[in-house]
C-alpha cells in the first residue's frame with residue numbers, strides 16, 4: 001500500500017509552502033493562459049514572457065489548487081524559466097512519461113524508465129514520481145504542464 | 158444548548174449495511190459521503206438479487222408467469238414511491254436513470270414545448286449543475302433568460318427580492334436542500350410565490366427526499382426530481398414526480414418501445430402515463446431495489462431519520478468547533494434545525510484534496526471538490542471544499558473518527 005510519504009515528499013511540501021515564481025506579469029507583453037481541472041475545480045493561471053526564439057524568458061503563476069498541483073507548477077516554473085522551446089518540449093515529454101508509464105502498470109509498481117522518454121534530468125520534479133501511485137492525483141500534477149503547452153502553442157500560432 | 162434525542166441506535170443500524178463492515182487501509186471504514194451516494198441495506202441487496210434469481214424477465218410484454226411477477230413487482234415499487242412522497246397517483250411517478258435525467262426530462266419536455274425566446278427561468282445560486290446546465294442548454298437553443306436567487310451570509314436563500322425575480326417568470330426551479338451548504342430551503346414559500354407569479358415550480362429533491370418526510374402536495378411543487386442511490390436504493394434509478402395535468406400535456410422525451418400505444422408508418426401515438434415517459438426496457442432490478450429501499454426507510458421512519466440527523470448535526474458542529482476552534486470553518490446555516498447533515502468545511506487553510514487524501518489513510522471517506530456546484534463555489538470565493546455528510550447509519554463514533562483524522566491531517570501538514 002502506498003503511504004502518504006510516497007505522495008507528499010518533503011520537497012513537494014517545500015514548494016507548496018514556498019511556491020516559486022508566484023505572481024503575475026504585465027499583459028501584454030506577457031501571455032496569460034488559464035488551466036482548469038474540471039474534476040476538482042483547481043485553477044491555474046500562467047503568465048509567460050517569451051524570448052525572441054519563442055523560449056520562456058520569464059514565468060509567473062497564480063490560481064489555486066492542492067499541494068500537488070501547486071508544487072508541480074512551482075517546480076515546473078523553476079525548470080522551464082530561461083529554457084528554449086526545444087528544451088521545454090523535452091522536459092514536458094520526460095515529465096509526462098514519468099507520470100504515465102506508471103499509470104499503465106498495476107499497483108503503481110516501479111518500472112524501468114520509459115523507452116521513449118528523452119534523456120533529461122528532471123531534478124526536483126522527480127519528487128512527483130510518487131503521484132502515479134495515486135492515480136486520481138495525476139491530473140493535479142500535470143495541470144501546470146498542460147497549461148504551459150497550451151500557452152506555448154498559442155504564442156507560436 | 159438543548160441536546161436532541163437520537164432515536165436511532167448506530168451499532169444496530171450499521172449491521173444492516175454490509176459495506177460498513179469492511180476495512181480500508183487496515184482500518185474499519187468511516188463512510189461520510191452519503192450526500193454523493195448512500196450505502197445499501199441488506200434488504201435492498203436481497204430484493205435485487207431475488208429478482209435476478211427468481212423472476213428475471215422483461216416487463217409489460219410477457220404473458221407467462223414470471224414476466225407478470227416482474228411487472229407486478231415493478232408496479233408495486235412505483236406505488237411505494239407514490240405513497241412515500243404523497244403523490245396522488247402512480248401516473249405521476251416517472252422512473253428515470255437519476256435525478257439529472259429527471260431534470261433534463263422537464264427542461265427538454267416541458268421547457269421546449271412551453272418556453273419561447275425571452276421567457277424567464279428562475280434558479281438559485283446554490284443549485285447543482287444538474288439543475289443549471291439543462292437550462293443553459295435552453296438558453297442556447299431557445300434564448301430563454303435565467304435569473305438567480307441570491308444567498309445571505311449564512312448560505313440561505315435571500316428571498317427579499319423573490320417576487321421581483323419571479324415577475325413574468327415561467328419557471329422556478331430550486332433545490333430543497335443544498336448538497337454543499339446543507340441549507341434546507343422553505344419550499345412551500347417558494348412554490349406559493351411561483352404559483353402567484355404564474356410560474357411552474359420544479360424542486361430538486363435529491364438531498365431532501367432521502368432525509369426527511371416528503372409530501373409533494375404539501376410542498377406545492379409541479380415537479381420533483383430525486384435519485385434512488387442517495388436513499389439506500391441502487392444507482393441507475395431516479396424519479397420524476399410531475400402533476401398529472403402537466404405530464405399529460407407534455408410531449409414525450411425519448412421515443413421507442415414501452416412509451417407507445419401504436420406505431421404506424423406515418424407516425425405514433427403515446428402510451429398512458431407514466432409509461433409515456435419510460436422508453437425502452439426499464440431498469441427493472443433497480444426499480445425493485447428502490448421499492449425495497451422505500452419499504453426499508455418506512456420501517457425506520459422518516460421522522461426518526463430526520464431526528465437522528467438533527468442530533469448528529471448538533472454533535473458534529475459542536476465537536477468540530479470544540480476541537481478545532483478557528484482552525485475550521487463549516488459552511489452553511491449554524492442552526493441544526495435549518496440544515497441537513499452535510500458539512501462543507503475549510504480546515505487549516507489546507508486544500509480539500511490534501512485533506513481528503515490524508516483522511517483516506519485513516520479510512521475516513523469524505524468528498525473534496527466543487528460538488529457539481531461551481532457557481533456556488535465562485536460565490537463563496539473558493540475553488541473547492543472538503544465535505545462530510547451523514548445518513549441514517551452514521552453515529553457519533555464516525556464524527557469522532559473524522560475529528561481524530563483531521564487532527565492528524567493538521568499535524569502532517571505543519572510538520
Ligand SMILES: Cc1ncc(COP(=O)(O)O)c(C=O)c1O
Pocket residue numbers: 192193255256257258285287288332334335336361363364384395529
Ligand atoms: C442537489 C443535487 N441535485 C442533483 C444531483 C444529481 O444527482 P444524480 O447524479 O444522481 O443525477 C445531486 C447529486 O449529486 C444533488 O446533490
